[in-house]
Amino acid sequence: xxxxxxxxxxxxxxxxxxxxxxxxxxxxxxxxxxxxxxxxxxxxxxxxxxxxxxxxxxxxxxxxxxxxxxxxxxxxxxxxxxxxxxxxxxxxxxxxxxxxxxxxxxxxxxxxxxxxxxxxxxxxxxxxxxxxxxxxxxxxxxxxxxxxxxxxxxxxxxxxxxxxxxxxxxxxxxxxxxxxxxxxxxxxxxxxxx
Numbered sequence: 001x002x003x004x005x006x007x008x009x010x011x012x013x014x015x016x017x018x019x020x021x022x023x024x025x026x027x028x029x030x031x032x033x034x035x036x037x038x039x040x041x042x043x044x045x046x047x048x049x050x051x052x053x054x055x056x057x058x059x060x061x062x063x064x065x066x067x068x069x070x071x072x073x074x075x076x077x078x079x080x081x082x083x084x085x086x087x088x089x090x091x092x093x094x095x096x097x098x099x100x101x102x103x104x105x106x107x108x109x110x111x112x113x114x115x116x117x118x119x120x121x122x123x124x125x126x127x128x129x130x131x132x133x134x135x136x137x138x139x140x141x142x143x144x145x146x147x148x149x150x151x152x153x154x155x156x157x158x159x160x161x162x163x164x165x166x167x168x169x170x171x172x173x174x175x176x177x178x179x180x181x182x183x184x185x186x187x188x189x190x191x192x193x194x
Contacts, residue, residue: 015114017114017115017118017120017150017153018118018150019118019119020118020119020120020140020147020150022038022143024119024122024140025038025039025140025141027122027138029125030125031125031126031131033102033104033124033125033126033138034097034100034102034138035100035101035102035138035140035141036100038140038141038143039100039101039102039141042098042101042141044141044142044143044144044145044147044148045096045098045101045103045141045142046098047148048142048148048151048152048155049071049073049096051152052073052094052152052155052159053073055159056079057075057076057078057079057163058073058074058075058076058159059073059074059075059076059091060072060073060074061074069097069098069099070095070096070097070098070099071095071096071098072092072094072095073092073093073094073095073096074090074091074092074093075091075093075159075162075163076091077091079163079164080162080163080164081161081162081163081164081165082164084133085106085133085134085135086106086108086133086135086158086161086162087106087133087162088104088106088132088133088136089132091162093105093106093158093159093161093162094106094155094158094159101141102138102141103138103139103140103141103151104124104136104137104138104139105121105136105137105139105154105155105158106133106135106136106137106158106161106162107121107135107137107154107157107158107161108135108157108161109134109135111135111154111157112134112135112137115137115139115154116137119140120139120140120150120151120154121137121138121139121140121154122137122138123136123137123138124136124137124138139151139154
């Protein structure tokens with residue numbers, strides 16, 4: 001196990017992503033690709049979103065439809081990179097649906113492949129039609145603290161890929177000094193892009 005606040009650069013250890021235990025959750029594939037099983041309790045998901053929203057430069061807003069059941073996580077305009085492949089749309093790197101708890105993240109293709117093979121995610125249905133970038137994944141919601149740590153790592157990868165080169169170094173060092181998770185120190189496996 002690595003302590004995120006103490007270990008070396010976590011952006012070099014994505015290969016450490018473990019295989020997710022148990023069966024893959026059931027999903028309904030379609031324009032609104034949602035997870036239908038293993039997501040009865042969204043407490044861990046809500047806690048995870050609260051942590052991610054506290055990261056530097058994150059702007060969280062209900063989806064433009066005005067529903068609090070879907071939250072869009074965006075990188076502030078002055079920190080965001082300009083590679084559209086790193087975003088679902090605009091500066092949005094993640095989307096979380098609470099009605100049928102589901103996580104949507106944009107991951108680099110190598111990381112997305114590893115997450116799929118290891119059982120943590122599946123490609124978003126709309127990606128096969130070119131409606132979203134191919135790295136947009138449905139990441140399975142956490143069932144316990146260990147899975148929450150892995151989901152946190154995937155959020156961190158997505159966030160860091162969305163940052164511009166000039167802002168990523170200062171933001172990354174800030175987050176590592178803070179241990180990313182501010183409320184308590186934690187030790188868990190960290191998976192990040194190489």
